[in-house]
Amino acid sequence: xxxxxxxxxxxxxxxxxxxxxxxxxxxxxxxxxxxxxxxxxxxxxxxxxxxxxxxxxxxxxxxxxxxxxxxxxxxxxxxxxxxxxxxxxxxxxxxxxxxxxxxxxxxxxxxxxxxxxxxxxxxxxxxxxxxxxxxxxxxxxxxxxxxxxxxxxxxxxxxxxxxxxxxxxxxxxxxxxxxxxxxxxxxxxxxxxxxxxxxxxxxxxxxxxxxxxxxxxxxxxxxxxxxxxxxxxxxxxxxxxxxxxxxxxxxxxxxxxxxxxxxxxxxxxxxxxxxxxxxxxxxxxxxxxxxxxxxxxxxxxxxxxxxxxxxxxxxxxxxxxxxxxxxxxxxxxx
Amino acid sequence: xxxxxxxxxxxxxxxxxxxxxxxxxxxxxxxxxxxxxxxxxxxxxxxxxxxxxxxxxxxxxxxxxxxxxxxxxxxxxxxxxxxxxxxxxxxxxxxxxxxxxxxxxxxxxxxxxxxxxxxxxxxxxxxxxxxxxxxxxxxxxxxxxxxxxxxxxxxxxxxxxxxxxxxxxxxxxxxxxxxxxxxxxxxxxxxxxxxxxxxxxxxxxxxxxxxxx
Ligand SMILES: Nc1nc2c(ncn2[C@@H]2O[C@H](COP(=O)(O)OP(=O)(O)OP(=O)(O)O)[C@@H](O)[C@H]2O)c(=O)[nH]1
Ligand SMILES: [Mg+2]
Numbered sequence: 001x002x003x004x005x006x007x008x009x010x011x012x013x014x015x016x017x018x019x020x021x022x023x024x025x026x027x028x029x030x031x032x033x034x035x036x037x038x039x040x041x042x043x044x045x046x047x048x049x050x051x052x053x054x055x056x057x058x059x060x061x062x063x064x065x066x067x068x069x070x071x072x073x074x075x076x077x078x079x080x081x082x083x084x085x086x087x088x089x090x091x092x093x094x095x096x097x098x099x100x101x102x103x104x105x106x107x108x109x110x111x112x113x114x115x116x117x118x119x120x121x122x123x124x125x126x127x128x129x130x131x132x133x134x135x136x137x138x139x140x141x142x143x144x145x146x147x148x149x150x151x152x153x154x155x156x157x158x159x160x161x162x163x164x165x166x167x168x169x170x171x172x173x174x175x176x177x178x179x180x181x182x183x184x185x186x187x188x189x190x191x192x193x194x195x196x197x198x199x200x201x202x203x204x205x206x207x208x209x210x211x212x213x214x215x216x217x218x219x220x221x222x223x224x225x226x227x228x229x230x231x232x233x234x235x236x237x238x239x240x241x242x243x244x245x246x247x248x249x250x251x252x253x254x255x256x257x258x259x260x261x262x263x264x265x266x267x268x269x270x271x272x273x274x275x276x277x278x279x280x281x282x283x284x285x286x287x288x289x290x291x292x293x294x295x296x297x298x299x300x301x302x303x304x305x306x307x308x309x310x311x312x313x314x315x316x317x318x319x320x321x322x323x324x325x326x327x328x329x330x331x332x333x334x
Numbered sequence: 335x336x337x338x339x340x341x342x343x344x345x346x347x348x349x350x351x352x353x354x355x356x357x358x359x360x361x362x363x364x365x366x367x368x369x370x371x372x373x374x375x376x377x378x379x380x381x382x383x384x385x386x387x388x389x390x391x392x393x394x395x396x397x398x399x400x401x402x403x404x405x406x407x408x409x410x411x412x413x414x415x416x417x418x419x420x421x422x423x424x425x426x427x428x429x430x431x432x433x434x435x436x437x438x439x440x441x442x443x444x445x446x447x448x449x450x451x452x453x454x455x456x457x458x459x460x461x462x463x464x465x466x467x468x469x470x471x472x473x474x475x476x477x478x479x480x481x482x483x484x485x486x487x488x489x490x491x492x493x494x495x496x497x498x499x500x501x502x503x504x505x506x507x508x509x510x511x512x513x514x515x516x517x518x519x520x521x522x523x524x525x526x527x528x529x530x531x532x533x534x535x536x537x538x539x540x541x542x543x544x545x546x547x
Binding site: 109112113115116117119125151152153155156187188189190191195222224225228229232233237281284 | 363364380381382383384385387388389391393406411413414415416418419422
């Protein structure tokens with residue numbers, strides 16, 4: 001990772017934007033490299049133990065401090081339930097799905113999005129190889145889960161998992177775990193789960209940061225405008241890549257409440273900036289800016305703060321709000 | 335859009351009118367909605383434009399004789415399943431550009447569905463423009479100009495074939511919309527041009543009888 005410090009291309013192959021803040025990044029990296037070295041040592045010791053992945057409590061604290069990239073695939077597959085699903089459905093499911101006859105509408109929809117997925121990533125734009133890997137994962141999944149098929153946004157998620165794991169089969173199973181277990185009904189045709197969680201986060205903001213909630217309502221920026229992409233892409237293409245992966249470490253292990261913790265933390269760390277905006281276009285710009293600012297670049301601190309900044313947030317409370325808002329939405333429809 | 339109306343400033347010199355309109359882009363995925371906006375706002379074109387998730391928001395200003403028109407542009411996601419989010423974006427819009435791809439007949443069908451939905455559900459006075467995009471790909475054309483024009487005429491839509499790639503008719507379609515939008519009262523056109531808040535109030539947005547306050 002050290003050599004990428006001054007490079008135009010980051011360690012996952014993404015070209016840094018022209019306005020990339022190298023100074024913030026350097027300050028951050030000088031600290032983060034030490035953290036990475038320390039974590040890497042600890043993980044290597046942990047992973048030597050046969051029982052490593054069974055020690056739930058230790059694992060959780062280790063995961064919150066970041067999984068070293070070389071262990072990500074293995075740990076994600078384990079904690080997400082992907083390994084279990086693989087045993088249940090048969091280890092060659094992916095191969096079978098790739099080999100099956102493919103629906104032409106689905107093929108077309110996915111093909112259109114291939115060159116539009118990470119066009120600024122050297123792995124995706126330099127040769128067809130990554131695009132073809134991504135195609136196979138998406139088409140296989142679309143045929144495995146016909147109800148979901150292909151939803152835009154899945155291309156980014158699968159694309160980033162591919163960049164981490166470099167393995168199509170693992171990407172397929174991890175995508176399945178996300179779409180079916182961790183974020184159910186986000187990507188289905190009605191997007192019910194997504195719509196519910198968008199309303200849920202706005203309710204959580206109202207409870208935790210009432211002044212922000214009021215200000216957003218006053219300026220008339222609807223919450224879905226802000227949060228649809230955050231949730232659909234699970235912060236990929238929103239937050240810096242390293243930060244996204246640190247979030248996904250926790251997400252695969254702890255489930256969807258992480259998504260809310262992140263949203264609340266982004267807001268909670270930037271209350272004064274948000275409140276100082278005076279019209280909604282300005283607020284929209286502000287929200288686009290803060291997700292790339294120093295507090296989110298410092299992925300280690302950011303990941304720690306998602307467990308502190310929003311305060312207590314239990315699955316029980318989240319589920320209760322989910323139930324209320326989804327009933328309200330149904331009533332509105334009728 | 336509950337924006338506060340800006341202070342009415344006495345204006346000394348030029349009688350410049352400034353109007354602000356909400357404009358939404360609708361149409362099937364990959365027809366070039368984001369590309370049209372990128373061309374109009376930044377004068378750029380990306381061969382591989384990322385698909386839009388949810389919606390994107392941008393602004394651009396055009397000058398029309400004595401009036402400055404500021405567009406608040408909502409660029410939406412085209413995939414069918416994002417449809418349920420669309421009403422939030424076209425609600426209160428004074429203008430819409432419904433985009434199809436001249437090389438793809440299905441996208442023209444989808445555009446017609448959008449037009450119907452807007453006529454039924456959007457503000458009654460909404461100005462709708464139909465854009466047949468990717469007009470540069472003449473050898474792959476599937477939707478004839480005459481067919482689209484006849485449809486547009488029947489439905490009272492502005493119509494142009496555009497190319498976000500070459501820039502053909504991109505500014506023109508926005509200008510044509512700006513011309514067609516009702517511009518009545520004047521807002522203080524003096525001074526810095528910064529920090530002015532000139533968004534129509536809730537009531538005008540609903541009736542959309544006048545755009546400027
Ligand atoms: N040849 C040509 N290609 C175009 C034109 N406009 C857009 N494209 C290409 O078509 C693809 C899709 O364009 P987008 O602007 O992303 O389409 P969109 O309608 O915003 O798509 P979604 O965001 O998925 O709804 C991109 O790869 C563009 O480069 C055009 O006028 N001519
Ligand atoms: Mg788009």
